[in-house]
Amino acid sequence: MGTRLLVIGGDAGGMSAASQARRLQPDLGIVALERGRWTSYSACGIPYVVGGQVPGVDDLVVRSPREFREHYRIDARTGHEAVALDLGARTVEVVDHGHGRTYQLGFDLLHLATGARPVRPDLPGADRAHVHGVQTLEDAAHLLEHVQADGPGRVVVVGGGYIGLEMAEAFARRGCSSVTVVEQAREVMGTIDPDMGALVAEAMRRAGIDVRTGVAVTGFPPGGVATADGGLAADVVVLGLGVAPDSALGAGAGLAVGARRALVVNARQQTSADGVWAAGDCCQSFHRVSRSAVHVPLGTHANKQGRVAGVNIGGGYATFPGVVGTAATRICRTEVARTGLSSAEATAAGLAFDAATVSGTTRAGYYPGADRITVKMLAERGTRRLLGAQLVGGEGSAKRIDVLATALAAGMTVDDVVGLDLAYAPPLSTVWDPVQAAARRLAGSG
Amino acid sequence: MGTRLLVIGGDAGGMSAASQARRLQPDLGIVALERGRWTSYSACGIPYVVGGQVPGVDDLVVRSPREFREHYRIDARTGHEAVALDLGARTVEVVDHGHGRTYQLGFDLLHLATGARPVRPDLPGADRAHVHGVQTLEDAAHLLEHVQADGPGRVVVVGGGYIGLEMAEAFARRGCSSVTVVEQAREVMGTIDPDMGALVAEAMRRAGIDVRTGVAVTGFPPGGVATADGGLAADVVVLGLGVAPDSALGAGAGLAVGARRALVVNARQQTSADGVWAAGDCCQSFHRVSRSAVHVPLGTHANKQGRVAGVNIGGGYATFPGVVGTAATRICRTEVARTGLSSAEATAAGLAFDAATVSGTTRAGYYPGADRITVKMLAERGTRRLLGAQLVGGEGSAKRIDVLATALAAGMTVDDVVGLDLAYAPPLSTVWDPVQAAARRLAGSG
Numbered sequence: 001m002g003t004r005l006l007v008i009g010g011d012a013g014g015m016s017a018a019s020q021a022r023r024l025q026p027d028l029g030i031v032a033l034e035r036g037r038w039t040s041y042s043a044c045g046i047p048y049v050v051g052g053q054v055p056g057v058d059d060l061v062v063r064s065p066r067e068f069r070e071h072y073r074i075d076a077r078t079g080h081e082a083v084a085l086d087l088g089a090r091t092v093e094v095v096d097h098g099h100g101r102t103y104q105l106g107f108d109l110l111h112l113a114t115g116a117r118p119v120r121p122d123l124p125g126a127d128r129a130h131v132h133g134v135q136t137l138e139d140a141a142h143l144l145e146h147v148q149a150d151g152p153g154r155v156v157v158v159g160g161g162y163i164g165l166e167m168a169e170a171f172a173r174r175g176c177s178s179v180t181v182v183e184q185a186r187e188v189m190g191t192i193d194p195d196m197g198a199l200v201a202e203a204m205r206r207a208g209i210d211v212r213t214g215v216a217v218t219g220f221p222p223g224g225v226a227t228a229d230g231g232l233a234a235d236v237v238v239l240g241l242g243v244a245p246d247s248a249l250g251a252g253a254g255l256a257v258g259a260r261r262a263l264v265v266n267a268r269q270q271t272s273a274d275g276v277w278a279a280g281d282c283c284q285s286f287h288r289v290s291r292s293a294v295h296v297p298l299g300t301h302a303n304k305q306g307r308v309a310g311v312n313i314g315g316g317y318a319t320f321p322g323v324v325g326t327a328a329t330r331i332c333r334t335e336v337a338r339t340g341l342s343s344a345e346a347t348a349a350g351l352a353f354d355a356a357t358v359s360g361t362t363r364a365g366y367y368p369g370a371d372r373i374t375v376k377m378l379a380e381r382g383t384r385r386l387l388g389a390q391l392v393g394g395e396g397s398a399k400r401i402d403v404l405a406t407a408l409a410a411g412m413t414v415d416d417v418v419g420l421d422l423a424y425a426p427p428l429s430t431v432w433d434p435v436q437a438a439a440r441r442l443a444g445s446g
Numbered sequence: 447m448g449t450r451l452l453v454i455g456g457d458a459g460g461m462s463a464a465s466q467a468r469r470l471q472p473d474l475g476i477v478a479l480e481r482g483r484w485t486s487y488s489a490c491g492i493p494y495v496v497g498g499q500v501p502g503v504d505d506l507v508v509r510s511p512r513e514f515r516e517h518y519r520i521d522a523r524t525g526h527e528a529v530a531l532d533l534g535a536r537t538v539e540v541v542d543h544g545h546g547r548t549y550q551l552g553f554d555l556l557h558l559a560t561g562a563r564p565v566r567p568d569l570p571g572a573d574r575a576h577v578h579g580v581q582t583l584e585d586a587a588h589l590l591e592h593v594q595a596d597g598p599g600r601v602v603v604v605g606g607g608y609i610g611l612e613m614a615e616a617f618a619r620r621g622c623s624s625v626t627v628v629e630q631a632r633e634v635m636g637t638i639d640p641d642m643g644a645l646v647a648e649a650m651r652r653a654g655i656d657v658r659t660g661v662a663v664t665g666f667p668p669g670g671v672a673t674a675d676g677g678l679a680a681d682v683v684v685l686g687l688g689v690a691p692d693s694a695l696g697a698g699a700g701l702a703v704g705a706r707r708a709l710v711v712n713a714r715q716q717t718s719a720d721g722v723w724a725a726g727d728c729c730q731s732f733h734r735v736s737r738s739a740v741h742v743p744l745g746t747h748a749n750k751q752g753r754v755a756g757v758n759i760g761g762g763y764a765t766f767p768g769v770v771g772t773a774a775t776r777i778c779r780t781e782v783a784r785t786g787l788s789s790a791e792a793t794a795a796g797l798a799f800d801a802a803t804v805s806g807t808t809r810a811g812y813y814p815g816a817d818r819i820t821v822k823m824l825a826e827r828g829t830r831r832l833l834g835a836q837l838v839g840g841e842g843s844a845k846r847i848d849v850l851a852t853a854l855a856a857g858m859t860v861d862d863v864v865g866l867d868l869a870y871a872p873p874l875s876t877v878w879d880p881v882q883a884a885a886r887r888l889a890g891s892g
Contacts, residue, residue: 399842
């Protein structure tokens with residue numbers, strides 16, 4: 001019998017690794033376990049299924065178990081959950097939910113991609129049936145049935161981060177009778193500065209969504225949400241409080257954990273144990289700007305880390321250089337993006353910085369369809385090193401953050417950004433791209 | 447009397463410098479001469495005035511002479527042309543076209559921003575009245591009067607570069623009875639590889655424009671264009687053969703000229719003579735990828751170089767880091783962009799390279815409005831250093847080139863590009879951005 005790679009977790013971080021390992025090692029035996037019904041899907045697409053822009057949950061699946069079996073010779077088993085791991089014996093205990101049985105499976109090489117779980121608040125009633133997390137396609141299917149069966153009702157979203165706001169918009173698109181977002185902090189979008197988050201909240205309010213900030217949730221009574229400011233009736237409550245790494249299987253087997261109990265990995269995605277790799281939401285990442293270990297659960301990182309792990313498992317050499325903190329979304333026709341450190345993060349890292357905010361347009365001001373864009377940029381005092389940036393604006397705004405994500409990876413100063421040779425044509429940009437206008441302001445000649 | 451700065455040329459390269467110098471030196475006397483009727487305008491917007499998306503020529507003016515006088519205390523004189531320069535005597539001879547007089551003007555510091563002129567082919571009839579260049583707002587006003595007075599007619603565009611194709615689309619939008627593009631090379635858009643240029647030609651043909659490649663123009667008989675393949679009737683002929691630096695004034699006074707007879711400048715935009723600066727289409731630039739002097743007449747460079755010259759003139763310190771060859775446009779709903787070296791340019795520079803072309807979508811494939819994007823990327827053999835890239839695709843394609851322009855400025859390899867932390871959300875991108883998919887292909891794991 002040949003060498004067997006066992007992959008635990010059938011989404012991006014797992015299946016990218018399995019595919020790369022197969023590409024490099026045609027003779028490797030590969031088994032992939034996925035506790036859910038689907039493999040290799042876009043969880044980020046869930047709000048658009050709920051919102052109706054995408055017809056169904058199946059549209060989010062990139063590759064089915066059958067495709068993995070037939071085209072990659074990967075034994076992908078859905079409904080199979082690894083519940084215990086013995087690294088010494090090189091075995092896992094697996095529950096086959098479809099057949100109600102448990103079995104042992106041996107491996108030579110192990111790759112963990114166990115993902116993350118939605119954070120559930122430690123509050124009365126948080127486990128009631130009307131309180132939903134949004135992380136897996138099962139969650140999406142469940143919410144979708146609810147919306148379709150019961151018709152538009154009253155929705156309360158708890159937490160004003162990316163997923164919370166995306167879900168609020170989705171329910172508003174479905175014609176729910178009311179959609180309310182409750183956020184404990186002073187502004188939504190805690191990953192960007194409050195002055196920028198306020199622009200997002202305004203866009204949501206213009207779209208008819210009731211956004212309440214500075215309001216603490218105290219519990220989930222039947223048919224509602226209790227807050228410090230009084231009760232809210234709700235047919236559906238959606239939790240948008242972020243996710244925590246689902247590292248229990250690896251940690252229980254003795255693997256080292258770090259930031260937020262995510263699995264510790266090196267640049268090749270190797271865990272603290274020989275022959276054991278990890279990728280995606282279950283593990284931590286190196287932040288190239290703050291130069292610290294962080295937990296950033298995003299599909300882009302899961303895909304890249306999975307690829308790196310798979311290349312290394314297959315006998316090649318690849319490293320994951322780390323993250324710079326890029327994220328983006330579109331909420332109520334308003335694009336939002338960030339990269340690097342926010343003001344709060346820079347302060348927490350002990351960095352002194354200058355910040356500048358500029359407003360511009362996405363196309364030449366005289367060109368039809370030119371829309372507003374606001375750019376906030378942070379640079380380290382003294383060195384003038386770019387530390388981070390945030391954008392809020394119309395169509396064509398968000399992907400401009402990529403220039404600054406690239407500049408952060410290269411360690412550029414704001415002067416370097418001013419000198420970049422960025423594309424200009426009146427239908428596409430202003431002659432000074434808005435991101436360069438912000439850099440000019442920080443460079444002192446804006 | 448205080449120090450006098452004389453600026454020759456009232457568009458971006460001149461007035462950016464004048465504004466920066468004023469900011470730093472409140473007491474400097476500043477005179478700016480512009481031979482045309484307008485200052486500080488977007489020549490890149492001309493096709494959109496002709497096409498009707500922008501109401502009139504005046505909409506393209508960023509700042510009028512009056513604004514420069516009142517808000518910047520810059521003595522901006524339109525219709526005044528400098529016709530001779532004496533660097534020893536520190537004087538220019540100026541023709542005031544409005545009053546039909548000539549006068550002498552002295553200066554202490556000189557900044558040249560004399561721009562470029564459309565290339566006129568050395569062919570019979572090239573000076574006939576139906577043959578038009580497109581460079582200044584005067585040209586635009588002239589073409590616009592023609593279209594409005596005579597109504598839609600037959601238009602032939604000679605030359606399939608950016609401005610030629612933009613003008614062809616503009617006339618097609620105006621409802622001209624026929625629009626034909628004649629290009630001598632085997633494909634349009636000579637600044638990108640022919641396989642990518644073909645995608646642009648296809649888009650134009652789908653929009654009803656007759657694109658003829660590999661056809662040499664032999665002359666301009668009355669009411670038409672003569673080609674090696676026979677004659678074409680034309681009420682209007684537009685020349686899109688590029689521009690040449692208008693460096694005669696400076697070169698005549700003894701300033702050093704280089705690539706295509708453009709003025710030689712150092713990183714601070716100083717010419718070969720003390721106290722004489724230059725910026726914009728009249729001067730050459732350093733190419734950061736080919737590491738050679740080039741002439742790249744684009745408004746973005748004129749603005750940046752003008753700013754750098756103005757800071758230095760004002761006693762500050764700034765340098766222009768050079769260009770990486772970025773350019774973009776939108777033709778018939780198809781976005782086109784390029785940066786770095788094309789295959790032909792890389793070969794001419796003696797560089798061995800690998801190229802990869804990938805097709806992807808501008809948004810997640812399942813998201814409404816996802817459009818096709820094709821990315822071609824070149825990397826140096828051995829070092830894997832990114833050399834250049836080209837994109838053709840739907841809405842949201844072109845500005846993705848900025849990531850690669852930034853990567854070129856940083857000297858990144860294709861592996862570095864694969865590892866970039868770019869923004870992802872289903873309405874904005876695929877999880878692997880198309881530019882990273884191309885880099886993956888070159889990195890050997892696509």
